[in-house]
Amino acid sequence: MGLSPDGRVEQTDIYRELGVREVVNAAGTKTRIGGSLIREEALEAMNSAAEGFVELGDLQARASELIRDVTGAEAGYVTSGADAGLLLGAAAAIAGSDVQAMDRLPDTDGLADEIVMPRTHRTGYDHALRAAGATIVDVGTNDFHLGTGATNVEPWEIERAIGEETAAVGYVQKSYTQPDLETVVEIAHDHDVPVIVDAAAEVPPIDNLERFVETGADLVVFSGGKAIRGPQTTGIVAGRKDLIQSIALQHLDMHVAREAWDPPRELIDPDSVDGVPRQGIGRPMKVGKEELAGLIRALEVFVDLDYDALSAEWQRQAERAADALNAEDHLTATVSGGEGENVSPVTEVTLDETLSAVELVKALRDEDPRVYVGADGMGDNEIAINPMCLDDEELDYVVERIRDNL
Incomplete structure (x- = not known):
């Protein structure tokens, strides 16, 4: 997956050939959207x-x-x-x-x-x-x-x-x-x-x-x-x-x-x-x-990975997303996790009462390509961005699509 000249995420060849919408994965290693990318x-x-x-x-x-x-x-x-x-x-x-x-x-x-x-x-x-x-x-x-x-x-x-x-x-x-x-x-x-x-x-x-x-x-x-x-x-x-x-x-x-x-x-x-x-x-x-x-x-x-370096990279991405979204009205973004037993830090985004996390999640998933964010906190009017399966270009794209769907 990569970005086209107009800033859109281009689909992987096989999904394009099959006519299936790809997913930009900001939800983490969820089985229903394919887990992770095989090394x-x-x-x-x-x-x-x-x-x-x-x-x-x-x-x-x-x-x-x-x-x-x-x-x-x-x-x-x-x-x-x-x-x-x-x-x-x-x-x-x-x-x-x-x-x-x-x-x-x-x-x-x-x-x-x-x-x-x-x-x-x-x-x-x-x-x-x-x-x-x-x-x-x-x-x-x-x-x-x-x-x-x-x-x-x-x-x-x-x-x-x-x-x-x-x-x-x-x-x-x-x-x-x-x-x-x-x-x-x-x-x-x-x-x-x-x-x-x-x-x-x-x-x-x-x-x-x-x-x-x-x-x-x-x-x-x-x-x-x-x-x-x-x-x-x-x-x-x-x-x-x-x-x-x-x-x-x-x-x-x-x-x-x-x-x-x-x-x-x-x-x-x-x-x-x-x-x-x-x-x-x-x-x-x-x-x-x-x-x-x-x-x-x-x-x-x-088992040979530099986990400290990997964790630091996820932390950087999570903070980058939080900084970008905190510039928007009606949103509050914070970074949590990444310590102790937590797999990675995530950007938690809280919407105020004028917005609906449920409607935002649905709108993002209805795009082409689909954008999946963490939805476990929808009941508290929250979404999450997990950086584990994102590169910087995809992270920026996710932030852009959240902004445009507000």
Whole structure:
């Protein structure tokens, strides 16, 4: 994407040929508008991988080594997105190394299938856990948001919810989630129950790749297609080797005779299971050789990035947008985020009562090319500009289109 001589954003060739309006992305790494831009190194790896064949188990074993090295986990695996990682993580917690149980999922009759979650960690994404056959047991309240000083979930509530039917404890990592992960891990491990952490959008900072494993999480799920900038259809699971093996057994193509079955020993120990599993619940979530190669290369590049420099660049862009929009009447723009666990700073734009954030968002999306801004604050008459997926020309274009649509 680039600018034409008249200052308009020109569409990428393929979208122009297909007659589909492109998006100028000021909303961040949102799946519905394509996540992020795949790194050039990853695209080169994908193109090269497309020219030959490979045993996917071997490629997954290589990915496991890399994920192990960058996260500190015992093993890792590449899935078809973070949500698929949650489904497969739940399937691993329920079935373990029992190939008969794998064959039955999502039927969990007679199996421990409950996943305990704090109520305020529940999201639409936990449908993935339920799709594996899990029953979610949520605990706690929403009292923290009443401002009374109460917390949403007390540690004892999680402990009391764990019983003989518990397969795992689910945890969604955000800056506001309670209790802290260390406390939840301690409770779960006292009952020999694994903890599955949804950290899909929690990198950068790069240190978060190790943080959750170091805290004791048994499985951690990241997106491969957001800030890592691998293929959008990839996710990363890092964690205990036995759980990663169960994921592999329920995901890889298992249409093979036992006599000819020779999986990579770094990923699967065939002697630890009764036989070759049938095609597992993860089989419809295939990851191709091209996506695997692209994710491996993108992750290699990502961990070598100068994150401080990248964060400073996002901060500069966010401040640039704020300065430009503060010159407009009826708007107040401030920069927030970018510290601690926040991925990047954003420009938060508050409209006064004479304007409507809903109408502005709709008008921007109706343009050609479409302009997507952060819309989570529309209820408070706010929009946001996230610089993660913008260059300076596109940032200026977004500011211009906001001004013209006021």
